[in-house]
Amino acid sequence: MENKKSTIYRAIRKVILHVQKRERSVSTAELEESWRRIEKQIYAAKKKKRHQRLLYVATYSSAAAILLCMFWLGKQFISHYHADDNSLADFALRMQADPLQEDILLLIPGEKNIEVSDTDANIIYSQNGIVVVNSDTVNQIQAQKKEPEFNQLITPKGKRTQLTLSDGTHLWVNSGTRVIYPTHFEKEHREIYVEGEVFLDVYRNEKAPFIVRTKDFQVQVLGTSFNVSAYSLEKTSSVVLVKGSVNIKNHNRQQVKLTPGQLVNIHSNQLDAPQNVDVEPYICWIKxxxxxxxxxxxxxxxxxxxxxxxxxxxxxxxxxxxxxxxxxxxxxxxxxxxxxxxxxxxxxxxxxxxxxxxxx
CATH class of the missing domain: 3.55.50.30 (Phage tail protein beta-alpha-beta fold)
Structure with a gap:
């Protein structure tokens, strides 16, 4: 902008000096012609300035629009990821279990609740959508729905359950435990939510890591056997690895990787250092x-x-x-x-x- 001003000033100064030199001999017509040239140069400079200003505005507007678009897309992506990332936890918070419940309870969306009065239950989800409870077929679920729906298994105090998920993963569910899981898993995503204690034998699928979420941390595996204890009334939670490999991450993104025969305790949302243990006392409850x-x-x-x-x-x-x-x-x-x-x-x-x- 300063360059444009100096150009105009130089043009005016040049004309004035020319006039001063010929002050005594210049005619009125020549003087008017000189001023027309000045106005023409000023007009050209202003026009160029307006063009550049419009160019700047257009550039800035385009940049702003691009940034706005990127922000909107980013927000949409983050919101979508956030929703996917926390949908199980949100569902778990909304669907609290009845602490006075006495029977094992299986909740399937759109279906009648299934109650099992036996001390032990064995629930199996097959890939074709059939659900079997203690050898009885109780439901036929459409396995190819667009959005996976969450099932909920509630095992009260004094009861235990074995649960086989649609991918072949097997869970031993301890007393006083809730497990939330989809009717069927997506091709590249397997995730469940646990409140209480479970022992898992995860079906290996390298294309679809298996994630166990709890209130305070998550465990990610490909295929392995491990125990998760995360009772809401206990001050300390724990993960014990029997075989394979697991990665534990808390809400602060602190991470710990376990090797077989190791235990990590989690308290106040902090992960302790792994320690070597005899795993039998931690998993013998399944027997x-x-x-x-x-x-x-x-x-x-x-x-x-x-x-x-x-x-x-x-x-x-x-x-x-x-x-x-x-x-x-x-x-x-x-x-x-x-x-x-x-x-x-x-x-x-x-x-x-x-x-x-x-x-x-």
């Missing part, structure tokens, strides 16, 4: 066994609360007692409590729907 080594009785009775659905009230001096042993969870609760009393100086008494445990 209806509870193993514990120098664990406080408070922890043992919290497990029994899940397995048997009974509420235990422990005296403070009993909670911190450390015990080691093995319990067969197929036994009656009375026999299990009798076994514990052999390794710890405790006595118990059932009053109403609660069992009170105190030191002898």
């Amino acid at each position: 209806n066994i509870l193993m514990y080594t120098d664990d406080p009785l408070d922890k043992v009775f919290r497990k029994l609360n899940l397995y048997y659905g009974k509420e235990f009230v422990l005296d403070p001096e009993v909670e911190s007692m450390q015990v080691s042993g093995k319990l067969d969870l197929k036994d009656k609760l009375e026999d299990v409590l009798h076994t514990i009393s052999y390794s710890a100086p405790i006595e118990y008494k059932e009053v109403g729907d609660k069992i009170y445990v105190r030191k002898k």
Whole structure:
């Protein structure tokens, strides 16, 4: 812009100097012609300036439009990704389970709820959309819908379930656990949501990684066996790897990769460093066994609360007692409590729907 001004000023100065030199001999006609040339140069400069201004405006407008388009597309992409990324979690928050529920409950969109009163259930989803519960065909689902619909399996305290998903992945679902999953998986995307505890034997598919989401973290695998414990009332969650490889990531994008025989604890949305462990005590629950080594009785009775659905009230001096042993969870609760009393100086008494445990 400064260059345009200086050009105009130079033209005016040139004419004025020319006039000054010929001041005494210049005619009125020559003077008018000189001023016309000045006006012509000024007009040309202004026209060029307007053209450049329009060019600048057009350029800036185009750039703004492109940026706006990119922003809109980016927003749409991010929103779409965000929706896909959190749809399971959003669904889980909306569809809270009834804590007083006693039967195993299978919820299939658009279908009648399926209740299983047995202690154990075996649910199988086949690739052609058939759902079988304890050897009974209960539903025929259209497997080729445009959008996958979420099913919900709720296993209350005192019950256990085995679940086979449509891709062949097998889950052992512990007591007090919710699992949310689609009727069928997309070709390159397999994802479920867990609240509670599950042991998974994931069908290997390198083109479609398998993701287990929880409230605080996610586990990504291709094909492997591992245990996820993420009860909402427990302060610490954990992942134990039996075979294969898993990658755990929290909301802060902190990541930990496990090798077989390793455990990682998650608390306050933070991932601890992996540690080598004997995996058997962490996965023996799928065989209806509870193993514990120098664990406080408070922890043992919290497990029994899940397995048997009974509420235990422990005296403070009993909670911190450390015990080691093995319990067969197929036994009656009375026999299990009798076994514990052999390794710890405790006595118990059932009053109403609660069992009170105190030191002898």
